[in-house]
Amino acid sequence: MSEVRVRFAPSPTGFFHIGGARTALFNWLYARHTGGRFVLRIEDTDRQRNTAEALRVILEGLHWLGMDWDEGPEAGGDYGPYFQSERSSIYLDYLGKLKDADRVYEKDGAVYFRLEGERYRAYDNYKKCEVEKVKAAPQVIDDLVRGRVERAEEQDFVLFRRNGEPGFHFVNVVDDLTMGITHVIRGEDHLSNTSKHCELFKAFGEEPPVFAHIPLILKGSGSGKMSKRDEGSLVEEYRRRRFIPEAVRNYLCLLGWSPKDDREKMDIEEVIRLFDLSGINSNNARFDERKLAFMNTAYLREMSRKRFSGEAWDYLVRAGVLKEIGVDTSGWDQRDKRYFEEVMKLCQEKARSIEDLPHFVGYFFTEDYPIDSGAARKVLKQGDPHARLREIRRALEEVASFSEAKLEEKVNELSERTGARPGDYIHPTRLAVSGTNVGPSFYGLLCMLGKARVLNRIDRFLSATPAPV
């Protein structure tokens, strides 16, 4: 039994589509599961938009999602070149084979593949014209996901365009053949192309590889498959929005595949161990951003404090997001950095995403934080929050040094004395010192800010916000 060789063959368009990423992932998983090789081949024939930048988007996207390739750009390999634009002589060579077998002809300057079978003319309701059709023998595809699929081609198709460049079906087959690809794992949208490909393999006198057509990813709302124009369809978008790559990768694994038990959040090693083509289901999957977001939050919760803080630093400081809300981080020293880490430690169990962090932690770094109007409405609408604030301010002033236990004790003591509930103090105080009604542990939050800032913020709030009538 020869080694499994699979490939991902993207066309560098400048985008890395989430569907393409899932296809790459399934190929990669299969290679890693079987101990085979994962080949990256760049389908860059006939594209002026084929720039180094466009290639970079794909390569970086793959790296980001944790996929490495054994052969291809940056990796090399014995089956190169891995760019179709550099394989012209191979294509010419293989065209020669078809010529020798008398399976090609020229028409309008293009080279066509000639199907074998009885010819007839028929009106094509789709193309709205009369065309020549062929009664070719049906091709049988033993698809690992779909089972046995039969489909007959009925029209000759283009191998080489008038401009001399080879077309997709031809290069695809020649490359898979010459690169020794054993399993073609690709989207179901290629299933109806596969009969063309089988025709070509046979015309070359070769056995086609094993096919596995995986379900398509449908757009989150509306109908149809997800396309580059759809919101949330690009890998780089999630990267930009600071999603955790492991979370995106984990979510993608679950679109069309499952471990057959109730597990969802899984280490990649475990997925590799369990992944198999026979376990892929055949119905299309709708993309659910909310579940992705949930997965992302789950990864955030469980990652090390060090990494969480690192991710936050990367976004808030290095990418300059804190600067955008008026925090100058350029003069930060070791103490500031330690403070930053402490803040992140406090927030990790509550924050939903890295992306939301500016709103979630901004008030730790600036006195100029906004008071959320919705939160204010909610908190200030009942009781006498201003009176409670004055009371808690006095109580807090008496605490010599802030600690969570001390503060909790003090607030409980206060509420016992006045008969107000702890929440009557907590809500307005959180609003005053953070501008919002949600956030990390209340007492932890006060400790983090420290006595001076807390008292100061309460004072400022008291004088700036009129008591409701």
Place this chain on the structure above:
RNA sequence: GUCCCCUUCGUCUAGCCCGGCCCAGGACACCAGGUUUUCAUCCUGGCGACAGGGGUUCGAAUCCCCUAGGGGACGCCA
């Protein structure tokens, strides 16, 4: 229009191949409670599906047929 694929909760899915253990399990979302500290955390509970119709069978989500619906392909794009 032609051909191909698909059809279990709103969504992702388990179960289907090898019919009884399924008046269908899990997760997201949603809703309701709880954690004598709020909350976007955490815990508990609830809501909620075998597309429809015919067969086969003692018995069908599971096998067969039809209908309907969804998706894809039909490019000198990939």
